[in-house]
Amino acid sequence: MVTITDVARAAQVSKKTVSRVINDHPDVADATRQRVQAVIDALGYQPSMLARGLVQGRSNTVGVIIDESAEDVFGYPLYSENLRGISRVLSRHNFDMLVHFARHETSYTDLYYQRRVDGLILMSMPVDNPFLPVVLGGDIPYVLTQRVSDHEAPAHWVDVDFESGAVQALEHLWALGHRQFAFLIGPPNKTYARLLLRGYRQALADRGQDIREDLIVRSQPYISASKTVVTALLERPDPPTAFACSDDMMAIQVIQLLQKLGYQVPGDLSVVGSDDALIARLASPLLTTIHQDAYRKGSLAAEMLLEQLGKQVNSPSSRQVLLPTELVVRGSTGPVRSR
Amino acid sequence: MVTITDVARAAQVSKKTVSRVINDHPDVADATRQRVQAVIDALGYQPSMLARGLVQGRSNTVGVIIDESAEDVFGYPLYSENLRGISRVLSRHNFDMLVHFARHETSYTDLYYQRRVDGLILMSMPVDNPFLPVVLGGDIPYVLTQRVSDHEAPAHWVDVDFESGAVQALEHLWALGHRQFAFLIGPPNKTYARLLLRGYRQALADRGQDIREDLIVRSQPYISASKTVVTALLERPDPPTAFACSDDMMAIQVIQLLQKLGYQVPGDLSVVGSDDALIARLASPLLTTIHQDAYRKGSLAAEMLLEQLGKQVNSPSSRQVLLPTELVVRGSTGPVRSR
DNA sequence: TTGAAAGCGCTAACAG
DNA sequence: CTGTTAGCGCTTTCAA
Numbered sequence: 001m002v003t004i005t006d007v008a009r010a011a012q013v014s015k016k017t018v019s020r021v022i023n024d025h026p027d028v029a030d031a032t033r034q035r036v037q038a039v040i041d042a043l044g045y046q047p048s049m050l051a052r053g054l055v056q057g058r059s060n061t062v063g064v065i066i067d068e069s070a071e072d073v074f075g076y077p078l079y080s081e082n083l084r085g086i087s088r089v090l091s092r093h094n095f096d097m098l099v100h101f102a103r104h105e106t107s108y109t110d111l112y113y114q115r116r117v118d119g120l121i122l123m124s125m126p127v128d129n130p131f132l133p134v135v136l137g138g139d140i141p142y143v144l145t146q147r148v149s150d151h152e153a154p155a156h157w158v159d160v161d162f163e164s165g166a167v168q169a170l171e172h173l174w175a176l177g178h179r180q181f182a183f184l185i186g187p188p189n190k191t192y193a194r195l196l197l198r199g200y201r202q203a204l205a206d207r208g209q210d211i212r213e214d215l216i217v218r219s220q221p222y223i224s225a226s227k228t229v230v231t232a233l234l235e236r237p238d239p240p241t242a243f244a245c246s247d248d249m250m251a252i253q254v255i256q257l258l259q260k261l262g263y264q265v266p267g268d269l270s271v272v273g274s275d276d277a278l279i280a281r282l283a284s285p286l287l288t289t290i291h292q293d294a295y296r297k298g299s300l301a302a303e304m305l306l307e308q309l310g311k312q313v314n315s316p317s318s319r320q321v322l323l324p325t326e327l328v329v330r331g332s333t334g335p336v337r338s339r
Numbered sequence: 340m341v342t343i344t345d346v347a348r349a350a351q352v353s354k355k356t357v358s359r360v361i362n363d364h365p366d367v368a369d370a371t372r373q374r375v376q377a378v379i380d381a382l383g384y385q386p387s388m389l390a391r392g393l394v395q396g397r398s399n400t401v402g403v404i405i406d407e408s409a410e411d412v413f414g415y416p417l418y419s420e421n422l423r424g425i426s427r428v429l430s431r432h433n434f435d436m437l438v439h440f441a442r443h444e445t446s447y448t449d450l451y452y453q454r455r456v457d458g459l460i461l462m463s464m465p466v467d468n469p470f471l472p473v474v475l476g477g478d479i480p481y482v483l484t485q486r487v488s489d490h491e492a493p494a495h496w497v498d499v500d501f502e503s504g505a506v507q508a509l510e511h512l513w514a515l516g517h518r519q520f521a522f523l524i525g526p527p528n529k530t531y532a533r534l535l536l537r538g539y540r541q542a543l544a545d546r547g548q549d550i551r552e553d554l555i556v557r558s559q560p561y562i563s564a565s566k567t568v569v570t571a572l573l574e575r576p577d578p579p580t581a582f583a584c585s586d587d588m589m590a591i592q593v594i595q596l597l598q599k600l601g602y603q604v605p606g607d608l609s610v611v612g613s614d615d616a617l618i619a620r621l622a623s624p625l626l627t628t629i630h631q632d633a634y635r636k637g638s639l640a641a642e643m644l645l646e647q648l649g650k651q652v653n654s655p656s657s658r659q660v661l662l663p664t665e666l667v668v669r670g671s672t673g674p675v676r677s678r
Numbered sequence: 679t680t681g682a683a684a685g686c687g688c689t690a691a692c693a694g
Numbered sequence: 695c696t697g698t699t700a701g702c703g704c705t706t707t708c709a710a
Contacts (some may be wrong), residue, residue: 001396003451003687003688004687004688004689005688006688012684013696013697014569014688014696014697014698015697016689016690016696016697016698017686017696017697019688019689020695020696023689027695027696028695029695029696030695034397038710043692046453047453047687047688048451048453048455048686048687049393049453049454049455049686050389050393050398050454050455050687051393051686051702052685052687052689053389053688053690053702054387054389054390054393054603054686054687054688054689054702054704055687055688055689055690055701055702055703055705056688056689056690059389061437063440079419079420080418083438084440087438087439087440089442091439091440096437096439096450096454097436097437097438097439098400098435098436098437099403099422099436099437099438100430100436101423101425101427101430101437110385111435113340113385114385114386114387115388115390115435115710116387116389116390124680159699161681164563167699188490192613204435207683222449222621223619223621224621242689249617249618249621252621252622253621253623255623256623257623259598260623277590278561278588279618282561282562282588282591282592283591283592284592284595284598284599290411341705342702342703342704343703343704343705344704352680352681352682353681353682354681354682354703354704354705355680355681355682355706356679356680356681356706358704358705358706359679359680363706364680366680367679367680368679368680371679371680386703386704387702387703387704389702389703389704390686390702390703390705391703391704391705392686392703392704393686393687393702393703393705394686394687394703394704394705394706395686395704395705395706396683398687416707643683
């Protein structure tokens with residue numbers, strides 16, 4: 001492996017001069033620069049980031065931690081989009097990312113202390129992760145891709161405005177004449193599920209209506225309520241005319257269930273999802289859903305982290321960013337059916 | 340940041356002795372070891388992999404390259420599973436992974452020369468990637484997660500036996516009485532699509548039947564043929580009674596299309612997918628599909644790479660591994676409908 | 679069983 | 695504009 005010393009010797013200059021050339025330092029005579037560059041090209045020299053990192057005390061590397069307890073979630077396209085967003089921004093700034101799947105019980109600060117990553121992006125970290133306080137209270141640069149409780153010290157995070165998305169979805173359904181709603185919602189310990197439900201609840205309250213607790217059905221992410229449960233919902237007095245689901249997979253399953261039960265979607269019943277995953281644009285009918293920009297969430301997280309590291313980034317600085325959501329109206333919602 | 344020097348000073352020993360302790364070197368007196376360890380714990384010392392990597396000439400890091408031209412593919416759950424498999428094995432051996440999204444035109448050998456990763460895992464690298472020969476012909480340890488042409492020098496890869504999966508699927512359909520098959524297949528430049536089709540073609544040939552070229556429909560991954568095309572297929576003389584799709588997303592779209600056209604699946608028509616993604620287990624009807632173990636593919640790739648790096652791994656060594664596929668029979672295939 | 683010295687490949691500080 | 699010296703934090707000789 002060719003080193004800076006090799007280049008210096010071959011170009012008849014000092015190592016420092018070579019260093020200046022590869023770092024685009026201005027104080028180098030053009031002639032020298034060209035000579036050195038020629039040698040660099042000829043020898044195929046590539047500077048070692050390892051050595052550079054050691055002496056500079058930073059590695060130009062960011063650690064991305066994905067909590068393994070989000071394993072059930074990980075098959076989902078949004079994660080990959082987050083990663084792509086992060087990666088794109090980082091590579092623009094000559095950073096690389098060390099991706100780490102963390103078990104709940106292992107400290108992810110090791111990446112910082114051992115690998116000397118310059119900062120951490122914590123993806124989908126559960127709020128009760130035991131090592132979270134260490135990061136939030138320490139001096140490790142970090143960004144969370146999920147908000148943490150408002151009561152804590154102001155943390156760095158990007159998140160998606162699920163509540164607003166839910167409000168938009170309900171407004172849409174309301175305008176279509178729907179008044180009875182069923183909610184198929186992920187488990188309460190998932191923040192997004194809580195927030196969506198809160199949004200729906202608020203939007204209903206604004207219209208003078210209480211959410212009907214008997215029409216809220218909890219299930220695991222991506223797995224909708226069973227046929228039995230859905231049937232039971234529809235047999236209640238004042239049955240729901242619209243189903244709001246906390247992700248697109250659930251929504252699509254519900255649609256299929258309803259179709260199998262002989263209902264038309266959106267003719268008889270309406271369904272909205274959340275996320276706007278690829279599948280929402282492929283299902284039949286096309287899914288009306290709450291769009292979130294997962295790529296942007298990732299790229300923004302990276303930008304926020306780079307800014308903490310003193311880099312100049314495009315977006316204005318802020319400790320906490322709530323990305324907007326937008327209801328995408330497609331084919332799974334329609335006017336309430338007159339009886 | 341506390342260094343080995345701090346520990347040495349505090350423990351009244353030389354740096355080398357501390358080094359021996361953290362590397363579990365045998366030649367240390369128990370008393371010394373304990374004293375040093377106590378200091379390490381007290382100070383919270385973590386050795387810098389950067390410094391260690393510099394002196395040892397290896398970084399205990401693996402580069403994982405995901406070709407960006409596979410962008411359309413990346414929303415798909417299998418990728419994430421590959422990554423999880425890689426990560427799990429690596430961390431067991433104290434390796435970390437540097438994940439890099441490579442554009443087609445940028446050389447991914449930079450990771451090796453600049454970041455000094457010890458080896459590369461190339462995910463979904465197109466066979467015509469211009470830098471592939473550099474890796475295959477060079478002395479960089481690597482593993483591909485996709486086979487390359489048999490005519491090349493023997494390369495290191497793990498792949499999935501799509502052909503065998505297709506054969507199994509066709510056998511299953513044949514046994515159910517199906518004789519006319521439509522194939523909704525990804526683009527020809529995708530290896531998996533080629534191999535699936537080859538398997539189907541072979542299985543048909545073994546039964547004395549030629550594949551009907553007019554029943555082969557090409558489309559992009561995850562996007563099935565349109566309603567018009569599917570309708571046209573069904574209006575051909577001797578229409579297909581079964582649809583074989585090259586991924587689960589396509590299969591599910593086709594099922595929905597068929598249902599919308601008034602057909603029962605599997606009552607009137609059968610559909611098989613490929614991959615066994617999460618969605619296959621959630622769709623309605625549950626999808627009969629060709630299962631592949633994406634997690635295993637990742638973990639095996641990591642093991643193969645570590646072995647090249649001289650590590651002791653579980654699996655026996657081999658340059659090329661073809662992981663088995665298995666047809667999972669669920670609800671989307673049934674006996675051909677008697678007319 | 680332990681330590682001193684040297685050096686991995688690079689850059690920072692300071693001269694010249 | 696260029697070079698010298700020193701040193702980042704660790705491991706590797708080689709001696710003691």
